[in-house]
Amino acid sequence: MDALAEAALRGADGEELLQHPAPAEYLAAYTRVEDIDMFRGVADKDVRKSIRVGAVPMPELAPDEVLVALMASSINYNTVWSAIFEPVPTFTFLKHYGREGYWESRHDQPYHVLGSDGSGVIVRVGVGVRRWRAGDRVVISPVHVDDQEPATHGDGMLGQAQKAWGFETNFGGLAHYAVVRATQLLPKPAHLSWEEAASTQLCASTAYRMLISERGARMKLGDVVLIWGAAGGLGVFAVQLVKQAGGVAVGVVGSEEKAELLRRLGCDVVINRSEIGLVDDRDPVATVAAGKRLGSIIRTEIGEDPHIVFDHVGRATFAISMFVARRGGTVITCGSSTGYQHQYDNRYLWMKLKRLIGSHAANLLEQWESNRLFDMGRIVPVLSEVHALAGVGEAARLMQTNGHMGKVGVLCLAPEPGMGVTDQVKRARLAEGRSAALDTKIHV
Ligand SMILES: NC(=O)c1ccc[n+]([C@@H]2O[C@H](COP(=O)([O-])OP(=O)(O)OC[C@H]3O[C@@H](n4cnc5c(N)ncnc54)[C@H](OP(=O)(O)O)[C@@H]3O)[C@@H](O)[C@H]2O)c1
Secondary structure (H helix, E strand, C coil): CCHHHHHHHCCCCHHHHHHCCCCCEEEEEEEEHHHCCCCCCCCCCCHHHHCEEEEEECCCCCCCEEEEEEEEEECCHHHHHHHHCCCCCHHHHHHHHHCCCHHHHCCCCCEEECCCCCEEEEEEECCCCCCCCCCCEEEECCEECCCCCHHHHCCHHHCCCCEECCCCCCCCCCECEEEEEHHHEEECCCCCCHHHHCCCCHHHHHHHHHHCCCCCCCCCCCCEEEECCCCCHHHHHHHHHHHHCCCEEEEEECCHHHHHHHHHCCCCEEEEHHHCCCCCCCCHHHHHHHHHHHHHHHHHHHCCCCCEEEECCCCCCHHHHHHHCCCCCEEEECCCCCCCCCCCCCHHHHCCCCEEEECCCCCHHHHHHHHHHHHCCCCCCCEEEEEEHHHHHHHHHHHHCCCCCEEEEEECCCCCCCCCCCCHHHHHHCHHHHCCCCCCEEEC
């Protein structure tokens, strides 16, 4: 470990951190441009084959950026997309971005450092950074915006230049260091460990915007919310948000183990998707039959249809989501893991006056509000596994094969789990809430 990383890990103050030189290279998990055709014609696109872990050059720091010594990160589904080079190789994003100017050209490399979550210590600040300094402990928003673009000030997600850090940009979070914009920084909750804190940004804030924000479904007290994939990365936070906001959570899962997790999180109704019998969305009769089976289970349990359907599964569930939402209800989607060319019967949308909303990540204020809920202990991290940086391939494979629950953590500079807690009193006070989390499997 280099001297700067070692100082950041032991909690050195900003003054000392600034005295240690930044290393010329750092360890990172990345894909390589020469591999983008490696899965052509291959049925099992095993991400362990395309994710490498090795040294990459340290980039120059732009005036509005900070260098973070990363203690931990977590796996998101976008790392799976990057590592299978679908729907487009992420090198295409880097190439286009790289054409925009001098600082942007740093991102266009033959390697792509992946990862859109992170927690760590700021070790350098660009000359244009005002609110943050070396030594600050932070979590990182995955949303990379141009704060000189007018639309960004209405909603950060609506700026044309908005990008997902570590997916549409380089220098992501699955590494020992990351280069991030000052507009991506949030304070790390003091009672959380590094790996817990690194699991709280991308998925939780996406779920927050989808459910609670005025730009999302605007959930209100008493709403019945159907959550697909409710024990996954988005799902575990959606369930907690619905419960905290006074709603009725109906979670769909694929196994009894996942059902048990949802019960521990307080989910009101848990449905195993084998009870629904999901079908090919090109068969409208079978889709309506599956929608009726699901609707009937929910009516039996709750007595009414969902106000909100939380979808990210895509093709396998979307037509049913559009069917099962109540008259005047809302379907909100942020992804399509099972395929993004959906087919559904539009009559259920217009005749029943439903709303369909597309949602993507969260702006900085929504990120801040979501982070605050973790800080207050209202929502808690749910980590099923923690891997070492060298094991990012295995960790991403777990997500690719749907073998995980909640989030999968990655230790970057932190040598072991449980480090980084600076307020043990608060941690003890909030311990009861945290007991909802899993018994995390450690692979370090
Ligand atoms: N736009 C954004 O800002 C944003 C942010 C975060 C995530 N996403 C996207 O959202 C999706 C989910 O992300 P995630 O982090 O929650 O992933 P995840 O942790 O893998 O969870 C997804 C869940 O989907 C369920 N699922 C998988 N295949 C299914 C099928 N055929 N039918 C029904 N359910 C199925 C699984 O649950 P069961 O097997 O238990 O049913 C799994 O737990 C990804 O496509 C991701 O790229 C988008």
